[in-house]
Amino acid sequence: MAVLGSGSWGTTFAKVLADAAPDTDVMLWSRRPEVAEEISVHHRNSRYLGDTLLPGNVSASAVIDAVLADSDLVVLAVPAQTLRAQLPAWRPLIPPHAVVVSLMKGLEVGTDARMSEVIAEELALPPERIAVLSGPNLAMEIAREEPTASVVACPDHDTATWIAAACTASYFRPYTSTDVIGVEIGGIVKNVIALAVGICEGRRMGDNTKASVITRGLAETTRLAVALGGRPETMAGLAGMGDLIATCSSALSRNHTAGHLLGQGLTLDQVTVRMNQTAEGIKSAQAVLDSATKLGVDMPITASVVAVLQGRLSVNDLGPRLLARNLKPEGDHAP
């Protein structure tokens, strides 16, 4: 099994795969040789996972050919905006039978493409060989082996079931789904909503505000997912509501943290300097809004976050702007 990207989630997921199948070799690809060396020699990735000890069947290399050779499962865990540029070099090295799984929670800026779509376009794989995994999956908690559930989605149910079996560990329980669109959109938009919640907390607003933004955030996420062809029930599950709750509640979330810093008055440049890990919502917010605009879907929280990120809206005006909108029935599911 190959995991490309040895940041916090790629490394943690390699541990999950290795714990699920102790007799199987799991190889990580690292951009930086020193990270690969630390993983292979010391069984640690200290920059991302502190003193977490990785299983003995996890190793790493900065040489992509060695990592992809003979792999049955190829897991992708690099920042979403960097994926497309890397796939052409990987394409000829991916074994013809291998299944590719995306762990990424971003939408491509400029194309509004989901990561499974980028993979299909650049690797020319059929849908039954592309899957996504998403859910309330804060890497550090999983690295500490705290019980966690997730969702593996693939149009082919048998493939989803095979991947789920491959990543079932004593502390990690994947469910299966065929709703790739819903599972991906849940993971992408919750990052934008977590930015909004973080901003409110940074402005010292309390739990009523937080619950209101989370709940209405789920409503606008569901509108977009359904307009794109996803299923509303997916949004009520782990990849929708579950991930939204985890990300909007946790101090471990990079998106939540970035929002908090913006709410405290830091500029986006200052926040970017402080973040040493990927907060996908910062870039994906614009792509989410572009996608919604094309489909005629109203996403007021996302639009407000984009306005804050672009410096067109002050964090003080975000709440008043959302509350000044026209009144409507709560269950109004019109786009």
Ligand SMILES: NC(=O)c1ccc[n+]([C@@H]2O[C@H](COP(=O)([O-])OP(=O)(O)OC[C@H]3O[C@@H](n4cnc5c(N)ncnc54)[C@H](O)[C@@H]3O)[C@@H](O)[C@H]2O)c1
């Ligand atoms: N960390 C989590 O808790 C978590 C959980 C679920 C999903 N995700 C998603 O997984 C994806 C990866 O996130 P992460 O948390 O592992 O990020 P990270 O910031 O911890 O690590 C990113 C990794 O990608 C590498 N990288 C950065 N720029 C690159 C480039 N241009 N080319 C190649 N590699 C590059 C980095 O060196 C690093 O190894 C994101 O889409 C994120 O939303 C993260």
Ligand SMILES: O=P(O)(O)OC[C@H](O)CO
């Ligand atoms: O740290 P974040 O904000 O990227 O969130 C991590 C995971 O996606 C939570 O499920």
